[in-house]
Amino acid sequence: MKIVCTKSELLKGVNITLRAVPVRTTMTILECILIDATELDIKLTANDMELGIETTIEGDIIEKGKIAIEAKFFADIIRKLPDSEITIETDSNFNASITCEKSVFNIPARDGEDFSYLPYIEKNNMITISQFDLKELIRQTIFSIGDNESNLIMTGELFEVTEDNLKVVSLDRYRVSIRNVKLNNIYNDIKVIVPGKTLNEISKIITGDAESMVDVYFSDNHILFEFDKTIVISRLIEGEFFKINQMLSKDYETKITINKRELLDCIDRATLFVKEGNKKPVIFDIEDGSVKINITSTVGKMNEEIDIEKEGSDIKIGFNPKFVIDALRVIDDETISMTFMNAKSPCTIRDKDNRYIYLILPVNY
Amino acid sequence: MKIVCTKSELLKGVNITLRAVPVRTTMTILECILIDATELDIKLTANDMELGIETTIEGDIIEKGKIAIEAKFFADIIRKLPDSEITIETDSNFNASITCEKSVFNIPARDGEDFSYLPYIEKNNMITISQFDLKELIRQTIFSIGDNESNLIMTGELFEVTEDNLKVVSLDRYRVSIRNVKLNNIYNDIKVIVPGKTLNEISKIITGDAESMVDVYFSDNHILFEFDKTIVISRLIEGEFFKINQMLSKDYETKITINKRELLDCIDRATLFVKEGNKKPVIFDIEDGSVKINITSTVGKMNEEIDIEKEGSDIKIGFNPKFVIDALRVIDDETISMTFMNAKSPCTIRDKDNRYIYLILPVNY
Numbered sequence: 001m002k003i004v005c006t007k008s009e010l011l012k013g014v015n016i017t018l019r020a021v022p023v024r025t026t027m028t029i030l031e032c033i034l035i036d037a038t039e040l041d042i043k044l045t046a047n048d049m050e051l052g053i054e055t056t057i058e059g060d061i062i063e064k065g066k067i068a069i070e071a072k073f074f075a076d077i078i079r080k081l082p083d084s085e086i087t088i089e090t091d092s093n094f095n096a097s098i099t100c101e102k103s104v105f106n107i108p109a110r111d112g113e114d115f116s117y118l119p120y121i122e123k124n125n126m127i128t129i130s131q132f133d134l135k136e137l138i139r140q141t142i143f144s145i146g147d148n149e150s151n152l153i154m155t156g157e158l159f160e161v162t163e164d165n166l167k168v169v170s171l172d173r174y175r176v177s178i179r180n181v182k183l184n185n186i187y188n189d190i191k192v193i194v195p196g197k198t199l200n201e202i203s204k205i206i207t208g209d210a211e212s213m214v215d216v217y218f219s220d221n222h223i224l225f226e227f228d229k230t231i232v233i234s235r236l237i238e239g240e241f242f243k244i245n246q247m248l249s250k251d252y253e254t255k256i257t258i259n260k261r262e263l264l265d266c267i268d269r270a271t272l273f274v275k276e277g278n279k280k281p282v283i284f285d286i287e288d289g290s291v292k293i294n295i296t297s298t299v300g301k302m303n304e305e306i307d308i309e310k311e312g313s314d315i316k317i318g319f320n321p322k323f324v325i326d327a328l329r330v331i332d333d334e335t336i337s338m339t340f341m342n343a344k345s346p347c348t349i350r351d352k353d354n355r356y357i358y359l360i361l362p363v364n365y
Numbered sequence: 366m367k368i369v370c371t372k373s374e375l376l377k378g379v380n381i382t383l384r385a386v387p388v389r390t391t392m393t394i395l396e397c398i399l400i401d402a403t404e405l406d407i408k409l410t411a412n413d414m415e416l417g418i419e420t421t422i423e424g425d426i427i428e429k430g431k432i433a434i435e436a437k438f439f440a441d442i443i444r445k446l447p448d449s450e451i452t453i454e455t456d457s458n459f460n461a462s463i464t465c466e467k468s469v470f471n472i473p474a475r476d477g478e479d480f481s482y483l484p485y486i487e488k489n490n491m492i493t494i495s496q497f498d499l500k501e502l503i504r505q506t507i508f509s510i511g512d513n514e515s516n517l518i519m520t521g522e523l524f525e526v527t528e529d530n531l532k533v534v535s536l537d538r539y540r541v542s543i544r545n546v547k548l549n550n551i552y553n554d555i556k557v558i559v560p561g562k563t564l565n566e567i568s569k570i571i572t573g574d575a576e577s578m579v580d581v582y583f584s585d586n587h588i589l590f591e592f593d594k595t596i597v598i599s600r601l602i603e604g605e606f607f608k609i610n611q612m613l614s615k616d617y618e619t620k621i622t623i624n625k626r627e628l629l630d631c632i633d634r635a636t637l638f639v640k641e642g643n644k645k646p647v648i649f650d651i652e653d654g655s656v657k658i659n660i661t662s663t664v665g666k667m668n669e670e671i672d673i674e675k676e677g678s679d680i681k682i683g684f685n686p687k688f689v690i691d692a693l694r695v696i697d698d699e700t701i702s703m704t705f706m707n708a709k710s711p712c713t714i715r716d717k718d719n720r721y722i723y724l725i726l727p728v729n730y
Contacts, residue, residue, distance in 0.1 A: 073637070073664065080634045103634060107665030269445045269468060272438070299438065300472030 001065025020046040032068035066112030132210035161190040198234035252339035281318030318365030366430025385411035397433035431477030497575035526555040563599035617704035646683030683730030
């Protein structure tokens with residue numbers, strides 16, 4: 001194989017595919033990037049068997065062929081090369097030489113035939129969404145997936161398409177995050193659970209541009225994202241997602257309207273008193289016109305007061321400050337509504353149009 | 366004690382004094398910042414018994430007094446407060462309340478009397494140097510101090526004043542870094558060894574502004590830096606510094622002139638082949654008109670060629686690439702000269718005016 005391409009094009013492709021290279025694995029071939037120049041295009045592929053990425057780069061194929069190169073080392077080399085043309089050439093013993101200006105690297109590589117290709121996916125069921133919307137949806141929900149592999153379904157997010165609505169839900173044992181976004185078309189109903197890791201990686205690859213679109217295809221066991229010159233394929237998580245509708249009642253005993261920035265900054269200060277092994281709740285004392293927020297630990301205490309508008313009864317309720325911060329950070333509204341039933345039931349942060357709903361379980365104080 | 370000051374002024378002062386707060390210590394009082402408002406000014410002090418910093422901040426003293434507050438926690442609180450006026454008030458039990466807008470923190474503190482004041486230094490022997498020159502001198506030499514406490518003198522830098530010349534020298538077992546800078550006046554001769562840690566901290570505090578000056582005072586056992594509204598006092602390292610003059614012969618067998626950026630980038634690429642536990646030298650093969658640079662390890666090899674001007678004989682010599690990179694990174698000249706005696710003797714990188722001299726020992730290849 002012999003190919004020629006620019007450093008910038010090669011580096012862009014390598015950085016994208018690196019996202020599917022596992023950090024640790026017993027199968028060393030998975031630590032490689034496949035450079036496939038057997039057809040008309042130069043394709044780079046990485047595949048950790050759960051998540052696979054293939055991207056096409058611009059360049060000239062002088063001699064057809066393919067090779068698998070240890071991904072991290074290859075990326076390090078490309079990064080440090082001058083911003084110029086790079087030639088990659090391999091011999092029959094799978095030694096690769098990488099030449100750029102007067103610099104020549106010789107490194108052992110592996111037969112491309114050893115590499116596992118990405119699974120083939122039927123492209124029947126699909127939606128189209130902007131890179132911006134997809135990236136935002138992930139950012140606004142990913143923080144509340146469970147990190148506990150003992151409950152595999154919690155480590156993923158529900159993607160549910162109903163007509164022209166995409167609903168994304170994540171939850172752990174203490175909170176639920178729900179986001180809804182309108183799609184440009186009416187689609188078939190879809191309901192799948194996408195691994196959190198896949199969503200993390202895809203959100204790092206897509207630009208977040210509102211004008212660029214992603215085609216998302218769904219099969220029984222896989223999801224495929226196609227955008228720019230890249231495809232990302234991931235297994236889905238099998239099983240049925242949690243039923244959350246009964247948690248979404250619009251009833252409440254107390255409703256407050258509060259400035260989001262003031263609340264976020266105040267609770268961020270309260271986290272100073274949360275130390276490992278000594279987790280104290282932040283306590284909301286809601287009265288007419290104001291909420292008193294306080295936290296007390298062995299190292300001291302903080303008191304603060306924020307103006308609010310209130311409907312319904314007074315309430316005193318405690319939270320893990322991190323959970324409140326996580327939700328507030330991904331809400332763009334300047335003013336938010338919070339509703340409460342009682343000191344044992346989750347608090348709900350929800351906008352009028354149901355674009356977002358965040359439920360947070362209180363803690364005892 | 367009761368004082369009022371702005372968040373920005375307090376935070377600036379806290380960040381400066383934090384540099385003298387030890388990370389780990391058995392004496393918990395050393396983890397504190399002393400707020401001293403017993404006189405006309407508000408002074409913040411930290412002192413780890415080797416290095417002490419005192420800085421004066423703007424503010425109003427409502428009630429005189431002093432208090433010692435756990436430094437890191439105090440800094441975290443100030444950082445998270447709104448950008449507004451802060452009031453600090455203490456009671457007779459050394460409880461401190463920190464109030465900013467509607468936020469009130471109550472934390473236990475300690476009697477300021479428990480705090481060790483900075484030593485008194487006679488201000489006889491001194492020089493004046495710009496913050497820019499001092500910061501540059503440190504940056505350009507600090508990388509080659511020894512980290513080995515078994516040789517305490519190597520963990521410091523020689524500061525030697527002769528008339529209007531300040532020479533700074535650092536060395537470890539493999540290299541020597543020397544910088545000379547002209548002072549604005551003729552001063553008494555001075556020769557002291559300043560701890561590397563002190564220099565690291567001072568270079569983080571000074572702005573590096575060419576117009577702002579630092580007064581540096583020397584006593585038998587201490588060095589004192591005075592600038593803006595801050596003083597930094599450090600113990601000196603006792604003993605006599607290494608005699609390096611015999612290493613500085615201007616004789617050579619080979620001299621090359623080379624583009625610094627090209628050489629630095631090339632050797633930076635070579636570091637890809639240096640792995641922990643498998644340290645390979647980068648080999649310079651110097652001939653008329655060019656130097657061939659190569660490195661070979663178990664994971665592959667790199668070859669590169671750079672144009673040079675050469676005087677004297679051909680030479681083949683190996684280096685630890687890190688040591689060459691460290692020196693090249695702090696040289697601003699576009700073109701540099703390197704001289705060599707033989708493959709066992711240090712290479713010298715030196716400019717015409719003796720502003721800098723870097724010696725690097727070769728390694729076997």
